[in-house]
Amino acid sequence: MRLSRYFLPILKEAPKEAEIVSHRLMLRAGMMRQQNAGIYSWLPLGLKVLKKIEAIVREEQDRSGAVEILMPSIQPADLWRESGRYDAYGKEMLRIVDRHEREMLYGPTAEEVVTDIFRAYVRSYRDLPLNLYNIQWKFRDEVRPRFGVMRGREFLMKDAYSFDVDQAGALRAYHKMFVAYLRTYKRLGLTAIPMRADTGPIGGKLSHEFIILASTGESAVFCDKDLLDLPVPGEDVDFDGDLAPIVDMFTSRYAATDEMHDEAAFSELPEERRVSARGIEVGHIFSFGTKYSEPMGAKVAMPDGSEQPVIMGSYGIGVSRLIGAIIEASHDDAGIIWPDSVTPFGAGIVSLRSDDAAVSAACEDAYAKLAAAGKDPLYDDTAARPGAKFASMDLIGLPWQIIVGPKGLADGVIELKRRATGEKELVSLESAIARVT
Numbered sequence: 001m002r003l004s005r006y007f008l009p010i011l012k013e014a015p016k017e018a019e020i021v022s023h024r025l026m027l028r029a030g031m032m033r034q035q036n037a038g039i040y041s042w043l044p045l046g047l048k049v050l051k052k053i054e055a056i057v058r059e060e061q062d063r064s065g066a067v068e069i070l071m072p073s074i075q076p077a078d079l080w081r082e083s084g085r086y087d088a089y090g091k092e093m094l095r096i097v098d099r100h101e102r103e104m105l106y107g108p109t110a111e112e113v114v115t116d117i118f119r120a121y122v123r124s125y126r127d128l129p130l131n132l133y134n135i136q137w138k139f140r141d142e143v144r145p146r147f148g149v150m151r152g153r154e155f156l157m158k159d160a161y162s163f164d165v166d167q168a169g170a171l172r173a174y175h176k177m178f179v180a181y182l183r184t185y186k187r188l189g190l191t192a193i194p195m196r197a198d199t200g201p202i203g204g205k206l207s208h209e210f211i212i213l214a215s216t217g218e219s220a221v222f223c224d225k226d227l228l229d230l231p232v233p234g235e236d237v238d239f240d241g242d243l244a245p246i247v248d249m250f251t252s253r254y255a256a257t258d259e260m261h262d263e264a265a266f267s268e269l270p271e272e273r274r275v276s277a278r279g280i281e282v283g284h285i286f287s288f289g290t291k292y293s294e295p296m297g298a299k300v301a302m303p304d305g306s307e308q309p310v311i312m313g314s315y316g317i318g319v320s321r322l323i324g325a326i327i328e329a330s331h332d333d334a335g336i337i338w339p340d341s342v343t344p345f346g347a348g349i350v351s352l353r354s355d356d357a358a359v360s361a362a363c364e365d366a367y368a369k370l371a372a373a374g375k376d377p378l379y380d381d382t383a384a385r386p387g388a389k390f391a392s393m394d395l396i397g398l399p400w401q402i403i404v405g406p407k408g409l410a411d412g413v414i415e416l417k418r419r420a421t422g423e424k425e426l427v428s429l430e431s432a433i434a435r436v437t
């Protein structure tokens with residue numbers, strides 16, 4: 001992409017309402033625009049990152065054996081009456097009436113809809129296990145939308161729903177998601193710690209929240225320091241094999257959010273291993289048995305001919321919230337520092353003299369080669385001052401910058417800058433491209 005043809009509305013100053021760094025940087029970098037409290041338009045740079053996160057989430061869900069569907073954002077109230085949650089959900093639910101006076105709602109989650117799909121088609125234990133997921137916009141009329149995408153009212157969530165014949169199967173489904181989550185966050189450059197969590201209004205017994213430690217996190221969390229360095233399973237992990245040992249490695253160490261915190265158990269840890277911090281909830285998994293299948297009549301025929309309500313779990317990831325979490329975890333005074341896996345462009349090319357033919361030719365050469373190598377470069381071909389170009393490139397946080405000026409070119413070199421460390425090297429254009437690709 002050439003910057004002269006792109007839409008990157010960078011702001012010199014962050015609007016005052018932005019209280020935390022990720023919100024400030026997202027606004028300044030022209031990633032999104034607030035249209036209403038907690039409701040955003042996604043601008044090109046923000047949308048690119050959102051799509052990359054979504055793609056990683058999808059790959060890991062698919063790898064674990066979950067199957068993608070897409071459920072509607074607007075749901076009928078009647079389904080929620082069947083589960084008993086229509087009244088229970090309260091003011092976070094945005095309720096809508098259509099022209100025929102039918103009650104609808106903008107889905108805050110989708111247990112009811114997915115249970116309805118299941119009961120319409122699945123009849124036999126032979127069709128299980130099954131895990132259906134979707135990546136869809138949700139709406140929750142939060143009391144205090146704030147911190148940008150961290151607590152929006154409209155936000156993108158991946159939500160998966162598992163269906164099993166018995167508790168052992170449900171536990172296997174839970175373990176698969178647990179491991180898929182570990183892999184997902186790791187690929188996003190994050191250390192997410194699974195913590196025992198309250199099951200809240202969804203109900204059930206087994207539940208973990210995946211938490212990123214950050215001073216701006218909304219919840220107080222407590223954990224064993226060892227959890228920060230545990231190995232995350234690789235691509236070759238066998239999702240059909242026994243995942244319990246991996247899950248046990250994480251769950252056998254102390255980790256709890258404030259609602260579940262047990263000070264006595266925590267204080268048994270050696271002092272230097274006690275981490276008491278703030279955290280961002282980037283995912284949440286639940287196993288809740290027959291809470292929805294029972295009242296909604298989602299049953300399967302068992303081998304002995306009897307009919308039984310299916311055992312379910314639900315598994316959420318805050319896809320849009322993750323952008324904020326990644327920035328909270330990876331930035332400096334100059335701006336964002338994207339992990340390679342989600343960077344909106346692979347490298348930036350900065351022309352220091354857009355009116356210099358040799359400089360432009362070198363930039364074009366770099367642009368073509370990086371594009372051919374699949375690096376998706378962003379070429380700042382504008383006539384802006386070098387200082388402003390450097391500030392913008394640092395702000396938007398691409399991992400590499402290739403800076404081309406007439407003086408260097410005369411000596412056969414360009415400047416290659418690594419955003420994360422600030423390290424700069426004078427090298428030939430060829431070796432810069434070799435380094436980046």
Ligand code: ATP
Nearest residue numbers: 149150151152155157281282283284316317318321
């Ligand atoms: P929170 O405690 O932050 O309100 P939650 O426990 O209500 O979140 P869940 O119902 O567990 O959220 O939804 C699954 C995931 O969706 C959460 O782990 C979080 O990452 C994300 N999420 C929930 N609410 C929001 C929101 N208002 N804005 C952005 N992401 C959200």
Ligand code: MG
Nearest residue numbers: 092140142151
């Ligand atoms: Mg909530």
Ligand code: MG
Nearest residue numbers: 200209281284
């Ligand atoms: Mg929560």
Ligand code: MG
Nearest residue numbers: 209281283284
């Ligand atoms: Mg939650």
